[in-house]
Amino acid sequence: QVQLVESGGGLVQAGGSLRLSCAASGRTFGNYVMGWFRQAPGKEREFVAAISWSGSSTYYVDSVKGRFTISRGSAKNTVYLQMNSLKPKDTAIYYCAADTSGRWNTPASRDEYDYWGQGTQVTVSS
Numbered sequence: 001q002v003q004l005v006e007s008g009g010g011l012v013q014a015g016g017s018l019r020l021s022c023a024a025s026g027r028t029f030g031n032y033v034m035g036w037f038r039q040a041p042g043k044e045r046e047f048v049a050a051i052s053w054s055g056s057s058t059y060y061v062d063s064v065k066g067r068f069t070i071s072r073g074s075a076k077n078t079v080y081l082q083m084n085s086l087k088p089k090d091t092a093i094y095y096c097a098a099d100t101s102g103r104w105n106t107p108a109s110r111d112e113y114d115y116w117g118q119g120t121q122v123t124v125s126s
Helices: none
Strands: 002-007 011-015 018-024 032-040 046-051 059-061 067-074 078-083 094-101 120-125
Touching: 002 094, 011 032, 018 094, 018 120, 032 059, 032 067, 032 078, 046 078, 067 094
Parallel strands: 011 120
Antiparallel strands: 002 018, 018 078, 032 046, 032 094, 046 059, 067 078, 094 120
């Protein structure tokens, strides 16, 4: 089992920044692909960003490119999402996810991920 715990959400004004963290624990952390997804009220959960085990590959949804940055900590079991120039449409619950297969095939697909965190709320006011 892998446990994922997100933190760093909160309320911020449009144009502001937040940094989300996801700490993984449990079984020995392997070559996992890590991703961030978000779900706004009444909407489907959507992909935001993903990072390969080595950190050499990243992938973003078009709407956050140039504003969000995904990264891994030196110990590899922590993942961050730096969010800058936040907009009201970024308001959602943000979820961290782990793909224990380690394959970098379709990192934007929810079906690739087998462990999920409980989520952290991000609210951007206008």
